[in-house]
Amino acid sequence: xxxxxxxxxxxxxxxxxxxxxxxxxxxxxxxxxxxxxxxxxxxxxxxxxxxxxxxxxxxxxxxxxxxxxxxxxxxxxxxxxxxxxxxxxxxxxxxxxxxxxxxxxxxxxxxxxxxxxxxxxxxxxxxxxxxxxxxxxxxxxxxxxxxxxxxxxxxxxxxxxxxxxxxxxxxxxxxxxxxxxxxxxxxxxxxxxxxxxxxxxxxxxxxxxxxxxxxxxxxxxxxxxxxxxxxxxxxxxxxxxxxxxxxxxxxxxxxxxxxxxxxxxxxxxxxxxxxxxxxxxxxxxxxxxxxxxxxxxxxxxxxxxxxxxxxxxxxxxxxxxxxxxxxxxxxxxxxxxxxxxxxxxxxxxxxxxxxxxxxxxxxxxxxxxxxxxxxxxxxxxxxxxxxxxxxxxxxxxxxxxxxxxxxxxxxxxxxxxxxxxxxxxxxxxxxxxxxxxxxxxxxxxxxxxxxxxxxxxxxxxxxxxxxxxxxxxxxxxxxxxxxxxxxxxxxxxxxxxxxxxxxxxxxxxxxxxxxxxxxxxxxxxxxxxxxxxxxxxxxxxxxxxxxxxxxxxxxxxxxxxxxxxxxxxxxxxxxxxxxxxxxxxxxxxxxxxxxxxxxxxxxxxxxxxxxxxxxxxxxxxxxxxxxxxxxxxxxxxxxxxxxxxxxxxxxxxxxxxxxxxxxxxxxxxxxxx
Numbered sequence: 001x002x003x004x005x006x007x008x009x010x011x012x013x014x015x016x017x018x019x020x021x022x023x024x025x026x027x028x029x030x031x032x033x034x035x036x037x038x039x040x041x042x043x044x045x046x047x048x049x050x051x052x053x054x055x056x057x058x059x060x061x062x063x064x065x066x067x068x069x070x071x072x073x074x075x076x077x078x079x080x081x082x083x084x085x086x087x088x089x090x091x092x093x094x095x096x097x098x099x100x101x102x103x104x105x106x107x108x109x110x111x112x113x114x115x116x117x118x119x120x121x122x123x124x125x126x127x128x129x130x131x132x133x134x135x136x137x138x139x140x141x142x143x144x145x146x147x148x149x150x151x152x153x154x155x156x157x158x159x160x161x162x163x164x165x166x167x168x169x170x171x172x173x174x175x176x177x178x179x180x181x182x183x184x185x186x187x188x189x190x191x192x193x194x195x196x197x198x199x200x201x202x203x204x205x206x207x208x209x210x211x212x213x214x215x216x217x218x219x220x221x222x223x224x225x226x227x228x229x230x231x232x233x234x235x236x237x238x239x240x241x242x243x244x245x246x247x248x249x250x251x252x253x254x255x256x257x258x259x260x261x262x263x264x265x266x267x268x269x270x271x272x273x274x275x276x277x278x279x280x281x282x283x284x285x286x287x288x289x290x291x292x293x294x295x296x297x298x299x300x301x302x303x304x305x306x307x308x309x310x311x312x313x314x315x316x317x318x319x320x321x322x323x324x325x326x327x328x329x330x331x332x333x334x335x336x337x338x339x340x341x342x343x344x345x346x347x348x349x350x351x352x353x354x355x356x357x358x359x360x361x362x363x364x365x366x367x368x369x370x371x372x373x374x375x376x377x378x379x380x381x382x383x384x385x386x387x388x389x390x391x392x393x394x395x396x397x398x399x400x401x402x403x404x405x406x407x408x409x410x411x412x413x414x415x416x417x418x419x420x421x422x423x424x425x426x427x428x429x430x431x432x433x434x435x436x437x438x439x440x441x442x443x444x445x446x447x448x449x450x451x452x453x454x455x456x457x458x459x460x461x462x463x464x465x466x467x468x469x470x471x472x473x474x475x476x477x478x479x480x481x482x483x484x485x486x487x488x489x490x491x492x493x494x495x496x497x498x499x500x501x502x503x504x505x506x507x508x509x510x511x512x513x514x515x516x517x518x519x520x521x522x523x524x525x526x527x528x529x530x531x532x533x534x535x536x537x538x539x540x541x542x543x544x545x546x547x548x549x550x551x552x553x554x555x556x557x558x559x560x561x562x563x564x565x566x567x568x569x570x571x572x573x574x575x576x577x578x579x580x581x582x583x584x585x586x587x588x589x590x591x592x593x594x595x596x597x598x599x600x601x602x603x604x605x606x607x608x609x610x611x612x613x614x615x616x617x618x619x620x621x622x623x624x625x626x627x628x629x630x631x632x633x634x635x636x637x638x639x640x641x642x643x644x645x646x647x648x649x650x651x652x653x654x655x656x657x658x659x660x661x662x663x664x665x666x667x668x669x670x671x672x673x
Contacts, residue, residue, distance in 0.1 A: 004055060007048050008081050009066065011091060012130040014044040015098075019123035026116030034116035038123040039102045045130065046095035053088040063136050063200060074195050082136030082199060086339065086522045089513075090133040090271055093346045094264055098126040100494035104354055105255045107490035108361065112253075118158060122259060125151040129264045133271060138187045138197040141272065145183065145236065148265045149176045155256040156249045165251040172245035179235015179242050186228030193221060203278040210282040226279055226286035230293075233269025237323050240297045244596050246320060247304075250312040254357030257312060258350045261319045267342045270326045274335040274523060281333065281526040288418045291331025295423035298324025298430045300594070305437035307590045310367045311356045314441045318393060319349055321434060325408050328423050333529035334411035336519045340510065341404035348392035348401055348502035351495060355386035358491050359445055362484035363452060369441060374450040378484040383446045385495040390442050392502045394435040394558045397546040400506035405431070406545070407514055407535060409554055414534040431554045435561025443569045452484065507542045515539050 018041025022034040029037065062083040069077045081087075101122060109118055128151055132144025149172075157169030187197070193209055194202045202209075212221040233239070238246040246266065250257060260266065273280060273290070280286055298321050305317035322345050329338035360367055362379050376383040392401040409431075412424045486492065512518040515536045525531040539545065549555050568576050580587050592598065646657065 004052075004060075005062070005064075005066075005081075007052060008062065008083060008134070011045045011048045011052070011095070012127050012134065014041040014048070015123045015130065016127040017041055019120045019127060022116050022123060023120030026120065029116075031110075031115050034119045035102070035106050038119040039099070041123055042095060042099045042102055042126055045126070046092070046099055049088065049091040049095050052083060053092060056083065056085055056088045065136075069139075075191060075197065077139050077197070078137055079140055080136040080198075081134045083134070084522050085518050086271075086275065087134055089339070089343060091130065093343055094126065094129050094133065097264070097346055097350045097498075098122070098129075098259060100350065100354070100498055101255045101259045104258075104357070104491055104494040105253075107488045108255055108357055109253060114158065118155075118253065118255075121151055121155050121158070122256065125155065125256075125259060125264070129268070132268055136199055138190060138199075138202075142184070142187060145232070145268065145272075146180065148268060149173070149180070149236070152249070152256075152260050152265055155260065156252040158252050158256070162251065168245075168248040168251040172249050175242055175245040176235045179232050181231075182228045183232020183235075186225050186232065189221065189225045189228065193225075199275070206278050206282060209279070220283065220285070222279060223283040223285045226276070226283045227289055229276060229279075230269075230273060230286065230290055233273055233327075234293065235269075236272075237266050237269030237327065238297075238320055239269075239293050239323065239327055240300065241596060243297060243301065243320055244593070244600065247313055247316045247593070250310070250316050254312065254353060254360060257316070258353035258357070261316060261349070261353065266319065266323055267326070267346065270323070270330065270338055270342050273327075273330045274339050277333075277335045278524045280330070281524055281529065284417060287331050287333065287529075289331075291328060291415075291417055291423050292419045294324045294327025294329075294331055295419070295426035296324070297321070298328060299426035299433065302430050302433035302437065304590055304593055306433070306440065307587060308437075309369050311359060311369050311372075311441065311445065312353070312367055314369075314437060315349070315352050315356055318352070318434065318438065321430060322349065322393075325405060325427060325430070328412060328427055329408040331423065332411050332415035332417055332420060333525050333531040334408060335523045335525070335531075336514050337404065337407040337411055337532060339519075339523075340506075340513050341401075341408060343509070343513075344392070344400035344404040344502075344506050347498055347505060348389045348399075351385060351389040351498040351502050352393065354491070354495055354498065355382055355389060358382040358487040358495065359386075361487050361491065364482070366452070369444040371452050372445045373448045373452070374446070375484055376446040379446075379486045381486060381492045381495060385492075385499040386442065386446065388499045389502055390438045393438050394562065395431065395554060396558065397549040397555065398503075398507060400502050400504070402546065402549060403506035403510040403542065406549055406552070406554060407510070407532065410535045411530075411532055414530045416530065428553060428557060432557040432561045435558040436565050439562045439565035440569055443565060448570055452482075507546075510542055510545070511539075 015038070018038035021029065021037045026034050062081060065078045065080040067079040069079065071077070102119070105118065105122065109115055112118065125148060128144050128147035130144075132141060132148060135141045135144060153169045153173045155169075156172050157165045159165045190202055190209075191197055193212065194205045196202055196205075206222070209225065210220070210222040213219065214221055214224055217224075231242075235242045246261065249260065252260075280290070301317055301320035301324060305314050305321065308314045308317060322341070326338045326341050326345070329335070329341065358379065359372070359375065359382060362375065362382070363372060366372075388399075392399040395402040395405040409424075409427050412420055412427055415423075514532055525533075589595070646653075
């Protein structure tokens with residue numbers, strides 16, 4: 001094994017070592033020891049990722065097996081790494097955001113009784129995600145896929161004494177199992193028809209797979225494979241209708257909201273589809289399916305952000321909407337734009353989540369935006385970094401989100417894939433909606449009159465420090481006369497460090513990632529698909545693109561959203577209240593999240609309960625207990641009762657029975673003769 005291959009191994013194993021030390025020896029090493037070993041592990045992974053990035057920049061890639069688990073027939077099950085430009089980009093994003101979250105957690109969770117356990121979980125999550133993005137085969141991909149699902153279950157239900165947290169993590173687990181069932185079917189089809197789970201071997205046989213049909217249904221095989229794989233992505237990346245788990249996952253501590261819902265777990269599906277571009281390019285039906293699902297998610301999840309009052313849930317619905325944008329880009333073959341938006345989004349969405357957490361600390365754990373206002377003068381660092389994150393989110397020119405989001409909109413505009421017209425409407429209208437709910441949150445939290453200190457939902461504060469996340473109740477609020485305060489440096493430092501890439505990273509990376517050689521040989525776009533080729537012809541540098549962006553529809557739609565949010569919530573707050581009263585049915589529809597949860601509870605949960613009840617009554621009580629167990633006992637008893645009639649103890653009756661028996665036997669014998 002070469003030195004560079006050892007470095008590849010170090011990237012996932014360093015966070016794993018930190019997780020094991022904090023998890024198994026947490027009491028021994030103490031709180032400080034737990035955060036030191038886990039932060040050190042993730043920092044080592046980040047430094048190693050930077051070195052590997054420089055090696056890839058120099059033209060060196062790697063695709064090889066690290067460990068062969070077993071061979072069954074012609075199928076080899078291995079652990080292996082594929083190190084190329086897509087992989088190193090994901091490694092850098094995951095390890096950097098994870099490091100920021102680890103540092104932030106010191107301040108956010110510092111008096112929580114589960115401190116060591118939390119650090120162990122987030123470090124284990126980082127290991128799982130790195131294994132996923134570094135894999136060179138479907139087996140390891142599935143291992144990482146399931147591992148991030150498992151750890152997210154543990155993190156969402158971290159405060160397991162809360163019924164809402166247990167409900168949320170069970171919901172996330174079950175919804176992801178639905179998606180994973182499709183994902184597993186797709187992998188099974190690949191194993192059956194391609195005879196391999198190695199990416200390179202499967203991609204080499206992509207043409208053969210495209211020429212085959214399914215044996216029973218007659219469907220094109222490649223379409224079935226791609227749709228099954230994408231169903232997995234729908235669960236993990238929270239696309240309609242498998243999106244219902246993500247808003248409820250806000251029950252977990254804020255640092256995991258940033259880690260899971262910004263840079264890592266929810267973007268695993270986007271990464272996977274981009275990695276599978278050689279397969280998806282061979283099925284226009286699959287691409288059209290991806291496009292329509294993504295467009296629906298981008299627009300309709302944005303609407304839900306408008307009616308939320310919990311600061312974390314607004315950011316959560318924003319994540320859903322932005323994941324829809326990434327999925328739309330995948331659907332129009334603009335894979336590099338999807339991955340580019342994945343990267344920029346990771347920074348500004350992690351910033352917004354951690355900014356929301358900082359506000360929650362300052363508000364003594366009150367998350368209701370109606371109890372905030374005027375925080376900018378009390379929390380200047382949080383205010384300014386949140387403003388930068390919001391501008392990046394709405395795609396303001398020169399900010400990171402502008403370059404990635406505008407590239408997606410242009411790619412959709414140029415696309416000829418069925419469903420592109422519907423998608424263009426959704427992504428354009430989504431720009432307005434995104435700007436509106438983002439700055440609704442910004443104005444309600446940081447500007448306007450101060451609405452705190454009125455004893456809204458105030459409870460006895462648990463613990464010795466204001467910046468803990470208490471284990472009993474996460475809604476506290478400021479007492480009358482109490483003022484918010486800026487968070488400690490371990491909270492504000494990650495905000496500043498995430499704000500920098502949120503502003504500049506798009507400017508410096510758009511040219512190599514979208515129009516240069518960065519993804520050459522990694523992402524494949526078919527000759528019959530436009531992708532980003534039309535945009536590439538008109539690209540004249542990031543400055544020219546930003547200046548031109550000031551004249552385009554997305555910019556004015558975004559400004560319209562910002563202006564309307566300012567007017568509604570700063571100038572005339574009576575108007576939103578009047579609109580809510582006038583359009584009560586529409587508000588009820590949004591408040592109930594399109595009744596997806598109610599539908600799932602009635603149809604799927606209710607159906608499962610009825611099925612279980614039927615199996616219990618009919619199968620367990622009726623068949624097993626009633627017939628097999630109790631029925632057998634009754635039959636034996638009945639036979640015994642009949643037999644008792646012949647067991648009288650009188651010799652003459654036994655002799656008579658013997659004579660009758662001999663008579664019957666002789667009669668039977670002579671009849672045979």
